[in-house]
Amino acid sequence: MTDLRRFGEWALITGGTSGIGEAVAERLAARGFNLVLVARRAAELERCATALRAQHAVEVRTRALDVTQADFLSELTSLTDTLDIGVVIACAGGGDLDAFTDRPLANHVAVLQLNATASVVLLHHFARRFQGRSNRGAIMLFGSTMGLHGIPYGATYSAAKAAVIALGEAVNAELKDAGVYVTVVSPGPTATPLVVQNPDADLMSLPIKPMAVGAVADEALKALMRNEPHHVVGRLNRFMGNLVGRRILSRRASVGLWGALLKKALRPSASGALRPM
Template sequence: MASSLRQEPAASPAWFASLAILGALYVAPFVFRLFAHLALYLRRPKDLRRRYGAWAVVTGPTSGIGRSVALELARRGLNLVLLDLNAANLLEIAETIRSRHGVKTKTVLFDLSSVATPQGDEAMARLREAVEGLDVGVLVNNAGVARPGARYLHEADVEAWVRMIKVNLWAVTEVTAAVLPGMVERSRGAVVNMGSASSEAIPSFPLYTMYAATKRYVAQFSRSLYVEYRSKGIDVQCQAPFYVATRMVSRLSETSRLALLLFAPAPDAYARAAVRWIGHGPPLCAPNVSHQLLWCLAAVLPVPVHDWLRLRHNLRHRDLFHGPSSARAVPKIK
């Protein structure tokens, strides 16, 4: 009779149940973000022209992400005001956009590193003149400077840091301030500022310290503007990508070939996701699915591990970009 009795399974220890609950609570936000991201692709794409306006302003549209975003916006039917510092490149992208998509274009020659100078004031006046009377619905602050990179702070000229600050921080502020009044008057618009996962998903980004710091400003700037202007019908967003396969990161393939292959989308693929994300989600986002996965993975690692891995990795960038001799100035980590 005893042999017919069934043994009840042992109850799980209380500590195990507690850990399971904590683990589920920790993972839940990341799972929710991924599902929310995937759900976006099941929705019908937003008609940006109808929702925001007929024109878009894009800075840095002649190469990389900016070029692809400009072409994607034109494919969606938006006319474009294009800002860049190279006249020949501006004419080329404007002609490419017109021939491919049949939309209108305007070009504004503007070296964004000249802000807060007489030359910069003249360029800003040309921008205001170019957008006067236009139904500008979308602004994409894409232009950015990543050089000097893979350097200790003391190794680069102060002038180089100042140029980075002017383009990545100051120009974003001035261009936004120039375009926003028209959006406020029409009670609609979208501002997209290109940030970086280096300042949002990763605790530190050594040897690219100034770059990450300027992008942190962009993220906070965007978050606050989102709160200020959402009641006025204006969506403000900071898109914070990881690597995209542009010329800016092409040399990294020697040290990060597999990671770039798996997680660095081509500019056109990134632009499709970026434009589709306009007007959706929180003020800080990573539009690409692979970048969302990286963001979730980055959140799992402890900060000291992040710091150790990132410094080690970026020191390899330093050797690659500036030669092994540059490493003798500051000892490498072991």
């Protein structure tokens, strides 16, 4: 496995103030990386930055940004262009759970922008930048086990994550010989507050119980260090995705099964706000 410090002294993490992103930030800081944290909420950014500086004596810069905005890259690069960024963790993501036609079109477009378009933008920018560096770089994108096939009641989110998986696998192959690492990590249910207490659905009733956030972060970083094109996190998630979805059940039957489980888990419709997953 490659020591990620070979790529540079700085790591950029979008969605770095909660859940998996926050856990990855803590682990990279513990390895001596200086960090650029990007998220929407300035107060949460400052909380995380203060804790990381105190615990690990690293430099942490923050920027409150919404990666669904068309001009987010220009604002981000004004912060990162002068830094020795060697690792990029594109962790910002989210969605909502409901019947496809029960949410307005704007929700679905926002899900695509947050999960898929932002990944394309970040990957394109930093892959080109890393190609011009002698020590190259590493980029982690986030898929999901919901992107392994269509998931009713999470249709657009699963479609967006499927696109990210295909994107990362393809670009990994293109850049492998150039020394630029690209890994897509697909967690299953993870014990973040918005999974444990999701306002759209009782996700704790599903047959796969959430993994600990720290365990997901550890496995994700190991996959990036190995430059795996796509890594499904967790043995049970790999079993369900690879064995159940493709060998015991047909793809159609697996889609139907997960649709039935999520339909049963849905709560009465809430605000329709886009939420991190």
